[in-house]
Amino acid sequence: MSGNKLCFTKMHGCGNDYIYFNCVGDSIENPEKLAVRLSDRHKGIGGDGIVLICPSELADAKMRMFNIDGSEGKMCGNAIRCVAKYLWDREMVRKEEIHIETLSGIKTCWVHAVEGLADTVTVDMGSAVLAPAKIPVNLAGDVIVRRNTEVAGGIYDITCVSMGNPHCIVFGEDPDGLDLESLGPAFEHDPLFPERVNTEFVQVLGPNTLKMRVWERGSGETMACGTGACASAVAAVLCGSCKMGADIVVRLRGGDLVVNYTEDRVLMAGEAREIFEGSVEV
Numbered sequence: 001m002s003g004n005k006l007c008f009t010k011m012h013g014c015g016n017d018y019i020y021f022n023c024v025g026d027s028i029e030n031p032e033k034l035a036v037r038l039s040d041r042h043k044g045i046g047g048d049g050i051v052l053i054c055p056s057e058l059a060d061a062k063m064r065m066f067n068i069d070g071s072e073g074k075m076c077g078n079a080i081r082c083v084a085k086y087l088w089d090r091e092m093v094r095k096e097e098i099h100i101e102t103l104s105g106i107k108t109c110w111v112h113a114v115e116g117l118a119d120t121v122t123v124d125m126g127s128a129v130l131a132p133a134k135i136p137v138n139l140a141g142d143v144i145v146r147r148n149t150e151v152a153g154g155i156y157d158i159t160c161v162s163m164g165n166p167h168c169i170v171f172g173e174d175p176d177g178l179d180l181e182s183l184g185p186a187f188e189h190d191p192l193f194p195e196r197v198n199t200e201f202v203q204v205l206g207p208n209t210l211k212m213r214v215w216e217r218g219s220g221e222t223m224a225c226g227t228g229a230c231a232s233a234v235a236a237v238l239c240g241s242c243k244m245g246a247d248i249v250v251r252l253r254g255g256d257l258v259v260n261y262t263e264d265r266v267l268m269a270g271e272a273r274e275i276f277e278g279s280v281e282v
């Protein structure tokens, strides 16, 4: 540890909680290592990873996020809503549209405020990417939709979508009955996915309503995954269970997200919550 103290803000979106650092003034050395140490729920602050809010020459701010294992995610749906809230609440950015640079491009956020503070945020998550090579997944074909595949030590019908990060969606019965501790890593580390994968286990509850559990690449099971909710909604439309252009409610362990998938973009809306601030020796 360098011995200096850094201020942080603990925030979550549907229970997907991260430790946020305002790097507009400070830079952080070795965020990969910091993510591992501070995410520990017993010896650290506790969280699904860390998020750096950095200056950007292309947008209002730049978001970098690191999973519990220190790997950097290219996009994070729950975190980007919290970054928009952070910028709005502190009057760092008070605009109708807030543009945030990520490793998967610049995303646009719209803040919905209650008594002057951001309550929910809508994000234009960009287009869903379906080409296997761009997800990436080592399977042939134009798209992977309910493809019967040998993976994770069994045979599953999988659908693969990228929302700037890789997702594998498995439809079935109530996911609460699944042993994610063994199933999750088996998918995450299957050689089918050269960059590993986030895996969503989804039950169709009714028209435009899904129930989802997720095993995240680099973080394990989380209470919610924004990009995963988007990928699951896209997959459900591709499989004919949900309608393109409809508001699809994705029920996650930590709360609900609403996703609207059209040909050219995926919109996601959900809560963004600030829990506490603190300082930590880094």
Ligand SMILES: N[C@H](CCC[C@H](N)C(=O)O)C(=O)O
Pocket: 016, 067, 072, 073, 074, 075, 076, 077, 078, 079, 165, 166, 198, 216, 217, 218, 219, 222, 224, 225, 226, 227, 228
């Ligand atoms: N574990 C993901 C990043 C976090 C995504 C998730 N927390 C979200 O809200 O989108 C990855 O390595 O691709």
